[in-house]
Amino acid sequence: MDTFVSLYEGFAVALTWQNLLLALLGCFLGTMMGALPGLGPANGVAILIPLAFTFGLSAIAALILLTSVYYGAMYGGRISSILLNIPGDEPAMMTCLDGYPMAQAGRAGEALALSGVASFVGAFFATWGLVFLAPLLVQIALLFGPGEYFVLYTLAFATLGGIAATNQAKSAFAAALGIGIAMIGVDTQTGVQRFTFGEVHLYDGIDFLIAIVGLFALSEVFVFLEHRGGREEGKDEAKMKIGRVTPSWKVLRYCTPAMIRSTVLGFLAGVLPGAGASLGSFLAYSVEKQVSDPRSETFGKGDPRGVAAPEAGNNAASGGALVPMLALGVPGSGTTAVLLAVLLTLNIQPGPLLFQNNPDVVWGLIAALFIANFMLLALNIPMVGIFTRVLLVPTHILMPIVAMIAFIGIYSITGSTFELTMMVLFGALGWVLRKLDVPLVPIILGILLGNEMEVNLRRAMTISNGEWTTLFDSWLAIVLWTIAIVGFVLPIFLGKRVKKRMKEAEEEGPLSD
Numbered sequence: 001m002d003t004f005v006s007l008y009e010g011f012a013v014a015l016t017w018q019n020l021l022l023a024l025l026g027c028f029l030g031t032m033m034g035a036l037p038g039l040g041p042a043n044g045v046a047i048l049i050p051l052a053f054t055f056g057l058s059a060i061a062a063l064i065l066l067t068s069v070y071y072g073a074m075y076g077g078r079i080s081s082i083l084l085n086i087p088g089d090e091p092a093m094m095t096c097l098d099g100y101p102m103a104q105a106g107r108a109g110e111a112l113a114l115s116g117v118a119s120f121v122g123a124f125f126a127t128w129g130l131v132f133l134a135p136l137l138v139q140i141a142l143l144f145g146p147g148e149y150f151v152l153y154t155l156a157f158a159t160l161g162g163i164a165a166t167n168q169a170k171s172a173f174a175a176a177l178g179i180g181i182a183m184i185g186v187d188t189q190t191g192v193q194r195f196t197f198g199e200v201h202l203y204d205g206i207d208f209l210i211a212i213v214g215l216f217a218l219s220e221v222f223v224f225l226e227h228r229g230g231r232e233e234g235k236d237e238a239k240m241k242i243g244r245v246t247p248s249w250k251v252l253r254y255c256t257p258a259m260i261r262s263t264v265l266g267f268l269a270g271v272l273p274g275a276g277a278s279l280g281s282f283l284a285y286s287v288e289k290q291v292s293d294p295r296s297e298t299f300g301k302g303d304p305r306g307v308a309a310p311e312a313g314n315n316a317a318s319g320g321a322l323v324p325m326l327a328l329g330v331p332g333s334g335t336t337a338v339l340l341a342v343l344l345t346l347n348i349q350p351g352p353l354l355f356q357n358n359p360d361v362v363w364g365l366i367a368a369l370f371i372a373n374f375m376l377l378a379l380n381i382p383m384v385g386i387f388t389r390v391l392l393v394p395t396h397i398l399m400p401i402v403a404m405i406a407f408i409g410i411y412s413i414t415g416s417t418f419e420l421t422m423m424v425l426f427g428a429l430g431w432v433l434r435k436l437d438v439p440l441v442p443i444i445l446g447i448l449l450g451n452e453m454e455v456n457l458r459r460a461m462t463i464s465n466g467e468w469t470t471l472f473d474s475w476l477a478i479v480l481w482t483i484a485i486v487g488f489v490l491p492i493f494l495g496k497r498v499k500k501r502m503k504e505a506e507e508e509g510p511l512s513d
Helices: 002-014 017-035 040-054 059-084 090-104 108-141 146-159 168-182 208-226 249-271 276-292 305-320 322-328 334-345 359-380 384-392 395-414 417-435 441-463 475-508
Strands: none
Touching: 002 017, 002 059, 002 108, 002 359, 017 040, 017 059, 017 359, 040 059, 040 208, 040 334, 040 395, 059 090, 059 108, 059 305, 059 334, 059 359, 090 108, 090 276, 090 305, 108 249, 108 305, 108 322, 108 359, 146 441, 146 475, 168 441, 168 475, 208 334, 208 395, 208 417, 208 441, 249 276, 249 305, 249 322, 276 305, 305 322, 322 334, 334 441, 395 417
């Protein structure tokens, strides 16, 4: 009953004209960001972080805007997948397999609307899962001491690559680089300068917002500039027949079991650290293909269930990933790692005490997620034609806008040209690391959690008088170490197999045409 009372109070916070308009704006911008091939929700949120701070929004207002962008980008990823056969991001890859054949058959509007309904179902029920599961995790989190928190952070780094990772060495290198960047500044315990090289601007360390905007937003600008003109291809394809923009009740009933199964699978994949929406989408499609299509072999040829399953799965995973971030302070996906940075910037510490210290923020945020889901459902069906036009925006117009938002936003926060220089350097670093296939999210996680990881390690050592066994002397720590080791080692053996199956699923569909 307390949960429903808290949720009611959250709606009282979220249901103001300003917050409703911000949610609507976030849904619209997020859908357009998600529709642009390659951007995805993490980049979309990172690009708009400076915008949220430029206008001096309150904590709850900024979070409502950015989480609406998050959910909107998850919705929008399917637009280019269905119309152009180009996944907006990795989770939307499985949607291409049946969405694009539906579009080729003159059912593009129906496929887009069906994916919107499936996305709503997945995200809506995942948000209810967040309502009930996050407070339970808070109770468990109260068992954590300094040693257990150190192991928990280690678990986050060990599993962030995900089950489909094929090169854990690159993930480990990225995490170590992020922790190294977090060490820059004055040691809070001894007062000694570390890695500042006499530069006074580095005494306070490197602001993770600068790192995030540089690594994600500016590196995306560099990548687009490197391949400028690449997105101009396919303009003729975007003009294909849209057809009816609402799925029939018969199709909805036909796809309902697929949506329900995929929502459960996606939510579980999102709650697991490092699994994320990509695995949720892949599992949902694979399981649905085995359950619904063992003999008829209609999947990959325009089966509506092949659109509904991955869309419900990846959107449920996006909601599930918020559970460990809010309850434990450990992000469950790359986008939630970016949102974690926003919370820390707003002096809000995610974790067990969040529900006690900032109930208005957390429950207002959850209420806003419900509101955003209904807004996205209302936006995505009647505005299909408008959203498809964003695919035709020339790169030479889009990228200067992204760069302008990044520079104006960061300068309005810091007022320092040195910070702008650092942002450009991080952008160049991100571009180089992308060329080398080094993941960027572990770097962000290292910058975010590096200091807390060090503080908890020192605290545990101080309490135990230097005994390292304190990191292994509780059942909770042993369980976390076991999960961390399995989560790091398992992808080494299974990662290539999972990637191979995903590639085979791609080749079975029209992506190989």
